[in-house]
Amino acid sequence: MTLNYYKETDSLYIDLSAAVSSDSQEIADGLVIDFDAAGKVVGIDIQHASERIDLTEVKAEHLPFFGQIA
Secondary structure, three states: OEEEEEOOOOEEEEEOOOOOOOEEEEEEOOEEEEEOOOOOEEEEEEEOHHHHOOOOOOOOOOOOOOOOOO
């Protein structure tokens, strides 16, 4: 999973998969979900992110890490 913030458009894209998006659906104002050809969620786009969420801190809790963390 990769978080990408784009200052120019004030959007936060949460990339959940390396699969290519083939369809998008706006599920709420400014919240777009991207799907691959099989219908699986591959990304989430939050438009006007700084107005909607706190971008000053990122937390990760209870994630199952596989392999070594450097």
